[in-house]
Amino acid sequence: MGNSQSFYFSSFDGTTLYVKYWYSIKSQKKGLILIAHGLGETAEYYDDFCTEAISYGFDVVIPEARGHGKTAGENVGNPGKDSMHNMAEDLKVLLQAIKKENPYDNVVLLGHSLGSLVAQLFALKYSEELIGLVLTGIPYLDNVNELLAIVNREIESRGLKAPCTDAFQTIFSGINKPFEPVKTDLDWITSDEKMVKESLALPSTFVLFSNEFYRDFFKSIKETNETANWHNISSYCSILLLSGGMDVMSHYGRSIKERYHQLTAIGIKNLRYKIYENMRHSILREVSRQEVIRDILEWIRLRI
Secondary structure, three states: OEEEEEEEEEOOOOOEEEEEEEEEOOOOOOEEEEEEOOOOOOHHHHHHHHHHHHHHOEEEEEEOOOOOHHHHHHHOOOOOOOHHHHHHHHHHHHHHHHHHHOOOOOEEEEEEOHHHHHHHHHHHHHHHHOOEEEEEOOOOOOOHHHHHHHHHHHHHHHOOOOEOOHHHHHHHOOOOHHHOOOOOOOOOOOOOHHHHHHHHOOHHHHOOOEHHHHHHHHHHHHHHHOHHHHOOOOOOOEEEEEEEOOOOOOOOOHHHHHHHHHHHHOOOOOEEEEEEOOOOOOHHHOOOHHHHHHHHHHHHHOOO
16 A cells, blocks of 8 residues: 655754655545654654555654664764754654655654654644644653753763763663563563564664763653643644553653643643553554554544
């Protein structure tokens, strides 16, 4: 029902991004889905989703973010200064370029984990570009100020570009405990052993990202948690919040429940959330991922 191609794209500051573009061969295309991927991920993580999406008549575009995959090359783990905002700006510039060639009326932004923060930063500034925002696996860190203090001490002692170790350990050292006895370091990601093996085989999976990145990451959590920043979201941009019921990173779905109630309280109406029982962090790579994929695509279809 379609095919994919890849290309390199020069962003607003000259950074070269690797982009994978899936396109449907259906005569009546429904729109474009733009994906912001998670930490350590690459475009290929979303092949199953993209295959299903193009069968629905959607095109899908996935840029590999700064510091990741083919975009980073040998510089994996160092996405540079102000990386979170720059990743959001990359999405904007790429979308503008794509729409010059294909003027899509319907654009949906899907962000997972790290990408959910990037997608939120995009939406806070450019929600008028979207008919839908889908967020999966929003990180829940109630100790973000403590983590910022830790990473700032790391920056003082080891520098911006040094691998972040102390804050990383604070977040991830116990993340596998709910799944003991564990088989791998990535059991918390998905219960699908095949998907875990694929991730374990990628060298970039175990790269420690820089102190500079984690400082920006924690700051973006504070920014997206600030209610005042959400008041100008376009009424035409519907929001879908999804999480696994066993997603430790989202505190078992608490992050999306809190975001849902936060946005409802300020009058945002086109809003829905769903928690998938027994699914872990990467719900689009879980054993029952087809359920999630269909839910997302049907939700989008009903908004066109």
